[in-house]
Amino acid sequence: MTVPAGICKGVGVGGHICGGGYGPLSRRHGLVADHLYGVEVVTVDAAGRAALVLATKDGPHEDLWWAHTGGGGGNFGVVTRFLLRSADSDGSDPHLALPRPPANVLSTRVLFPITTEDSFVRLLGNYLAFFHQHSEPDDAYAGLYAPLSVRTTALGSTELLVLLDGDPREAHDRLKAFLAAITDGVFPPPLIEPLVRMSYFDAVERIYYPKAANSPRVKIKAAYLRRPYSAEQLRTCYRHMMDVSVIGESVLEFLPFGGAVNAVALGATAMPARDSFMQMLIHAAWRRPDGDEHFVTWARRFYAELYAETGGVPVPNERNGGSYINYPDPDLADPNWNTSGVPWHACYYGAQYQRLQRIKATWDPGTVFRHRLSVQP
């Protein structure tokens, strides 16, 4: 069994689960937080005394459990244990407590060479349209996770990594139809690596994000999409990714979302993103401290232009789904970069913020746990 978590090595569960936690199996099985039955937390009372508290979904302290299903780390206490069990398990059989990964995964990489603006717009437009059409919880493509990484100009290629549940008999046909939809009208045609079939464990272990020995400096700006980008936004992406001054490791990433994530009712957990189909990440990466200002400014301007219509940030509306607290971006709380008049917490929590504030006041009355984007009591 497994949890539908992220698979990047080096990420810890402490922050990951508290903020929701998604990965390649989330379109099929939801977030890790959707399988969180309880937490053991060290809290601090008004007198500064620490206590070990057990909070579970069905009580005791259901509110404290709820706060850990998307409220974000570093807010309510220190989690010392996560109790994981799916909603449809009564806990009597540990083998059935959590989802099973597919026995087989079909995997390939598709490499798109450097291209014209029109072809790029076509590719990204095809990609977003496909996942928008296939974001319902029981869609035939719920077993497909295919993140798209657009590299900056000099490295010249856009890469699509495909992980598809290979168990159904239709898997090959599905993969073919998906690739046909993504590449339709895209020129030059992509290079498609030979398809491999392997276990989910091997796929995660061998294919995806090996831990870098020496990580770059990074700035991440993220957003959920409820609708595909407009033609204007697609062209904004192209323009910023063709900026020769950020040649190197920076990428624009799209991570498929929705599916089973959207089957959970809003309010059942603290995670508010229950109607988006995609996450977007501007992932600026560089090596030397003297590059800080240049790369951070590039990411900020790119994001501000992408969300120019809503004050430079993805204010939740019919097109945008806000952002993810596990990609925390203090710029959302900075009036220089968020000119929408909408507070940062509306982007991360929507209307659920007020409940988080009440829980914060109860469990961390002295605001011992705080950071730049922590819940304010």
Ligand SMILES: Cc1cc2nc3c(=O)[nH]c(=O)nc-3n(C[C@H](O)[C@H](O)[C@H](O)COP(=O)(O)OP(=O)(O)OC[C@H]3O[C@@H](n4cnc5c(N)ncnc54)[C@H](O)[C@@H]3O)c2cc1C
């Ligand atoms: C390379 C990379 C890849 C990623 N990929 C994904 C992905 O695929 N899917 C996804 O959902 N997210 C992804 N993330 C985001 C990830 O979920 C967050 O960075 C998460 O906060 C990491 O948790 P951590 O404990 O490692 O981080 P930390 O930086 O240690 O903690 C983050 C926050 O949580 C708090 N915290 C940590 N431990 C605890 C604890 N035990 N109790 C209470 N609070 C705690 C910290 O105080 C801090 O406020 C990725 C991040 C990176 C860097």
